[in-house]
Amino acid sequence: MTTNTASAPPPFGRALCAMVTPFTPSGALDLDGAQALAERLVGRGCDGLVLSGTTGESPTTSDAEKAKLVAAVREAVGERASLVAGVGTFDTRHTVELARSAEKAGADGVLVVSPYYSRPPQDALEAHFREVADASGLPVMLYDIPGRTGTRIEPETLIRLAAHPRIVAVKDCSYDFLGAQKVLARTALAYYAGCDEHNLALYAVGGAGYVSTVANVVPEQLRAVLDAFDAGDTGRAALLQQRATELIELVMSSGLPGTVTAKGLLGDLGLPSGPVRPPLRPADRKTVDGLRAAYERLVLPVPVG
Template identity: 35%
Template sequence: MYFGQVLTAMVTPFNANGEVDYEATAALVQHLIANGSDGLVVGGTTGESPTLTTEEKLQVFKFVKDTVGEQIPVIAGTGSNNTHASIQLTQQAEEIGVDGVMLVTPYYNKPSQEGLFQHFKTIAQSTSLPVMLYNIPGRSVINMSPETIIALSKIDNIVSVKDAGGNLDDTAAIIQGTPVDFTLYSGDDSMTLPVLSVGGTGVISVASHIIGNEMQAMVQHFKHGEVQQAAAMHRKLLPIMKALFEAPSPTPVKAALNITGIPVGGVRLPLVPLNETEMNTLRQVIPVRQTRAIS
């Protein structure tokens, strides 16, 4: 299922007391819509989902969907390592009216490939919403195999995967083995162009908070056959992409947004703010001119 080509994995703005800042959230949503985002993924890793309560997640889902309306799709992160809890959250998100859900590979309990298949199948069968799988072995420890993803793609409402596996051979195998309308999105900004080159649809991006229009332009160049221009843009944007992951995400991207005049507050423990050296490094690649370009 096509959700767009540049989707933003949205941060969750907090106020000075560490509470969700809904005024800042509304401003951030409008900024993202105006600057290249075809869709929003809410309550994922970049949204600090491990530190959000269930009630906070539902409130954020509803607020973002109400703010966006029908302008672009809103995909709610409802996955966890607890199948039953994920079913409940998914069903509540469906009642709110989101456009789809994203389900992360279960972390910590390390299920087998059969366990992964049954986990995702069971959640998908509990909802009528489109389901996007999310494979991220760097955080979940286990890798969902291409064979498991291909098998899951045969379930009617499992329609997409966010691929942060970092293995282009696996990426190509998934694209080759899934239905033509099953979409694959890069889960790493720096892998966007390589993933497109083997048939991927687009990217679920962190960097698009800051360089959304540029990410769109890069994808458009590639899809129009302007490969050299796309590659040149990729090389130009790479230092920014890299800088946004020099510390645990989403700490750098939140700092970058604050630098560029889009206040989103800080991060919740166990994440900590950037130190002075990290801030100086970030400022070198997120210059003041960037504010004018994206605001």
């Protein structure tokens, strides 16, 4: 049995942001804005960025836009942060093409979500991931989010896939904490919390870190949770996680997609974001005001001791 080791360095870093994709007011790709946002995130504690994921509106960006985004962000941050490109689609052939394109554009890894809508059985799902992993030289982070895809990557499937040399990580949005611990106990896969409310809990049982939507606006505050835990101050880590709960809930569980709430708050703070693309619609003023108030409370200094 292979066991996870806390001493093994995470393949993409610990504190990753699922970065929004900035657009211009007319809805075009805003590469200058993407570079500025990436610079801010890396400068404030993110050691990895996930581009063109769920929060990055991957369903409504073109293949060319995805490649341009990777290249532009690589130019902005250099080697200071890992770049993981979302390439997952409902079509194995298309996903393979996107993985190869991401490699050419300068990505350090690829995020591959379960094929959605068609709901393949586990053997077909496993074959899909293996084909994508074989298609490029990049390491793969599997993305388990059955609430969006309709298909769970079952723990036993993940355990088998862990034997593939390029399948190295999981972004976990399964809401199955026991299942995650089973995979952690039996593989060397790096497990990243994909739901911000699980950031500390998963890290405490051997997770690698997080891929966070909320980090778009408060990268330092979320990074501080991991730093406190690593320093052995578990009480402070818990306090910092608890302080972030209000904003996490408003961004992720307000009845709106995290992309909508994150962009609404970023825009209110004067940071690169721009509109969301249809069929998504922007957050209303009341929602943004609530987000801004929670943000202001969170960024107040935390008493020491």
